[in-house]
Each structure stands twice: as C-alpha cells, then as structure tokens.
Amino acid sequence: MSWHKKILKHPKFQAFISWFAAKYIGFVYKTSRWSKHLDSFDRLTQKGESFIVVFWHNRLLMTAFAWNQPQQFHMLISAHNDGRIIADTVAYYGIKTIPGSTSKGGVQAVRSMLKVLQGGNVIGLTPDGPRGPRLVVSEGVIQLAKLSGCPIVPLAYGVQRRCVLNSWDRFVLALPFTRGVMIAGEPYYVPRQDKESLERHRKNLEDSLCAVTDEADRQCGHQEIR
DSSP states (O other): OOHHHHHHHOHHHHHHHHHHHHHHHHHHHHTSEEEEEOHHHHHHHHTTOOEEEEOOGGGOTTGGGGOOSSSOEEEEEOSSHHHHHHHHHHHTTTOEEEEOOTTTTOHHHHHHHHHHHHTTOEEEEOTTTTTOOTTOOOHHHHHHHHHHOOOEEEEEEEESSEEEOSSTTOOEEEOSSOEEEEEEOOOBOOOTTOOSOHHHHHHHHHHHHHHHHHHHHHHTTOOOOO
C-alpha cells in the first residue's frame, strides 16, 4: 500500500477529516439564510408515524440541518472508508448511523432499519448511493417501505452559492454566506398488500425526488442537475 493511501486510511486522519467537515457544514449553515418547507415532517410526527427520508447522494452535505423532530434520526451509510467518515461527521449533529446499503444484499441493514422504524424513529438514506447510478432510485428503499408500512418522504436542499464537483454524483458543495432552501415533499406510501411490480413505485419515487430537488435548485436560481 502506498504511503498516501496509508495516510488516508489512518484513523487519526479520518477523525480529523470528519471534524473538519462537521465544522465546515456548521459554518455554512450559520452564515447563511435558510427557508425551510418541511411541513410533511411535522404532519407525520404529529400523527406518531415513523417514516423514511430519502435524498440524492449529491445532497448529503447540509441534510442534517433539515431535521428538528423529536424522533431519533438514523442514516444508512456505506461501511467503506468514505462511509465511516460521513458517519463520524453526522454524529457531531446527533445523527446515528446504520452501516450497509439498500442495493448490495444488506440483509442485516434491512433488519436494523426495520427495528428503528418499529421503535418509532426515522431512517434517512440516499437511494442512489453509495456508488450510483446517479439519480436512480434503488429498489431496496421501496422494499423497505413495503415491509415496514412506513411512508417515504423526499427531501432536498438548494443553495445560491455552490460548487458542483466533477464526481460520479455531481456533489453539491454549499459555500458560506449564501441563501438556501430545504424542501420535503409529500409522503409516498407503498401498500404492504400491493402485488404489482415494485418498478412503478420505484419510478414514481424517483420522479418525486427529482421534482423536489429541481424545485430547490430553481428557488436558488439554478437549473436542474442531470
């Protein structure tokens, strides 16, 4: 293993990256003006429902600040090195994590998520993560909703000042001193007794999440990212 790879995988270096990332997103949030449209979270919480929050992988950065409900928020995160850094970063904001993926045989991850939902809490995940394809919902989130009976809520943020990275997901890096918007869409239910193909639900959710994300960008003066 080369020396730079050893450094990248060193626990102390990863801890520093997580600390720095947490400080950065906190600085962005505190120096910016935010408009939040999260009524669907409030309605579901008032009804005592657990639910599943989905957001594209390229909108991970500021998502922790969309959550202000009493339920504990658990995020599904890849067990790889970059996933561990993300998990340690969001932990600074009280978010717990479940290692695994909805797309790669994560039986244990599904069991853990069902337990969280049955306990009255909330799951957050990126349905196109951890490696894509970009902006394509995996069938796993639909199966989770069907098994649990819990609704899925699409979530997105947009910012005026940003960099769109040349990564597989076209990651949106929010910059400080900006104006931002956070939008939660309407809950999407997958009936447990529904015997139709999951593809229709998968495509409906994909369209809904794209629409919420595009609207957040539009309100910040940007065109859609595809």
